[in-house]
Amino acid sequence: MIAAQVCVLGPDAAAQSAVRLNKDDLQKRANGVLAIMSLSIVPDITTSSLSIGAGGGSTTGSTEFFMTQLGGGDTISKSVPIYLEGVLAASRYDPTFIASQGTETRKIPAKWNSVSATGGIGWDFKLADELKLRPIFNFALGNVTSDLRAASWFVGQKTGQDVNFLDRGSLNAYGLGGSLMLDYEHYRPGYEIDVELRYSDIRLRSFASSAAVQGNAIAQSANLWTRYRAPTGMTLLQRPLRYVLELTHSEFLGDQRGVLGFDRLTSVGAGLELDSSAYNVIITRTRLVGRYVFGTGVSGFSVGLAVSF
Numbered sequence: 001m002i003a004a005q006v007c008v009l010g011p012d013a014a015a016q017s018a019v020r021l022n023k024d025d026l027q028k029r030a031n032g033v034l035a036i037m038s039l040s041i042v043p044d045i046t047t048s049s050l051s052i053g054a055g056g057g058s059t060t061g062s063t064e065f066f067m068t069q070l071g072g073g074d075t076i077s078k079s080v081p082i083y084l085e086g087v088l089a090a091s092r093y094d095p096t097f098i099a100s101q102g103t104e105t106r107k108i109p110a111k112w113n114s115v116s117a118t119g120g121i122g123w124d125f126k127l128a129d130e131l132k133l134r135p136i137f138n139f140a141l142g143n144v145t146s147d148l149r150a151a152s153w154f155v156g157q158k159t160g161q162d163v164n165f166l167d168r169g170s171l172n173a174y175g176l177g178g179s180l181m182l183d184y185e186h187y188r189p190g191y192e193i194d195v196e197l198r199y200s201d202i203r204l205r206s207f208a209s210s211a212a213v214q215g216n217a218i219a220q221s222a223n224l225w226t227r228y229r230a231p232t233g234m235t236l237l238q239r240p241l242r243y244v245l246e247l248t249h250s251e252f253l254g255d256q257r258g259v260l261g262f263d264r265l266t267s268v269g270a271g272l273e274l275d276s277s278a279y280n281v282i283i284t285r286t287r288l289v290g291r292y293v294f295g296t297g298v299s300g301f302s303v304g305l306a307v308s309f
Contacts, residue, residue, distance in 0.1 A: 033112060033144050034173055034204045035255040036065075038219030040089035041118045041140040041175055042200045043071050044250055065260060067091035072306075073120065081124035083134055089116045116142030118202075120179065132183045138202050140175035171209040175219065177202030191230040198223045201254075220254030229273060239275035244289055246270070262295040269304075283307045 073085025091114040122136035179200040186193040202219040225248045231240035246269035257263050271289030285308040293300050 033114075033171055034206065034215050034217035035259045036091065036093055036112075037114050037116055037142050037144060037173060038175075038202070038204055038217050038254070038256050039252075039259070040067050040069060040091050040114065041087065041116050041138075041142065041202060041204070042179075042219055042221055043069070043073065043085060043087050043118070044221065044223055044248075065091070065093045071118070074309075075124055081126075081132075083120075083122035083124055083136065085118075085120040085122075085136070087116075087118040089118075090114065110146055112144055112146050114142060114144045116140060118175070122179075122181075124183070130184055130186050132185075134181040134183055136179040136181065138175070138177050138179055138200070140173075140202060140204070142173045142175070142204070144171040144173075146170070171206055171215070173204045173206045173209075173215075175202045175204040177219070191228065193229075194225075194227040196223075196225045198225070218254035219256060220252075221256060222251045222253065224249045232272070236274060237276050238278040242273040242275070244269075244271045244273050244287055246289060246291065260298075262298050265293055265295040265298075267291045267293045271304075282309055284309060 067089065068091075069087055069089045071085065071087030071089075073083060075081055075083045093112045093114070094110065118138060118140040120136045120138045122134045125133045125135075127133055177200070179198055181199075182195075182197040184193075184195040199222050200220065204217045204219060206215050226246065228245040229242045232243050234241040246267070248267040248269075249264065250266075251264050252258075252262075269289045269291035271287060273285055273287045275285055277284040287304075287306045287308075289304050289306070291302050291304060293302065
């Protein structure tokens with residue numbers, strides 16, 4: 001849960017005008033930052049480009065959240081069924097805290113910027129001609145930096161105290177865990193169907209961070225992803241131009257659940273796919289897909305560009 005309260009000491013310490021964050025609030029903040037990061041370390045189309053203008057749920061006083069992912073994965077070959085995946089992500093979250101001294105209160109906006117990288121290595125076990133079971137070992141590394149920026153003058157002038165982590169603090173985290181995926185591929189000359197069912201569980205823990213914050217979070221999610229591709233009847237680059245239809249649904253579990261005010265997201269998309277395999281280039285397919293994403297209390301539209309090698 002991302003929630004914190006800046007409180008003052010009792011009358012005996014009034015002369016010091018000290019603003020402090022109690023230990024429980026600091027722990028909630030550290031865990032909350034990692035819970036936000038956990039949304040970005042698992043490959044997921046529904047959160048690959050996510051922007052929320054006003055937080056909900058447990059994000060008290062939040063003003064803005066933005067996250068984007070860049071990643072992919074594939075099996076090396078049928079003869080070498082090793083699966084490799086990787087994700088780079090960045091996010092920005094702007095929570096607002098309330099400082100109070102007697103009858104005076106003031107909002108303190110903070111800026112939290114996060115970057116993370118996730119890798120995965122798995123093995124494809126063939127269950128049937130078109131169905132594979134894929135266990136994956138995942139590892140992640142991330143960093144969150146915080147900056148009071150414009151509000152730092154208030155903290156310095158009114159309290160004379162440094163609020164650790166909020167003001168130029170840093171939180172580093174590593175994650176270890178795994179995923180289990182069922183991959184169904186039904187390819188025919190006239191159309192192609194892909195279905196993936198994935199469950200992920202990655203445990204995040206802080207290390208070598210600002211003294212004020214030490215935390216952990218559990219990134220758990222279940223995701224269903226489907227894609228249908230078929231020729232449009234047009235030919236470009238000596239190959240059929242395909243239309244693409246997508247449906248994705250994600251259930252967020254663990255510390256991800258409700259951290260931004262929703263427990264699940266659904267994405268429906270449509271687009272076009274250009275096949276360049278007739279030429280001696282590294283990119284074989286390019287897809288442009290528009291997606292409508294919705295969940296409890298949230299909705300939006302995004303455009304995604306993907307390439308296959």
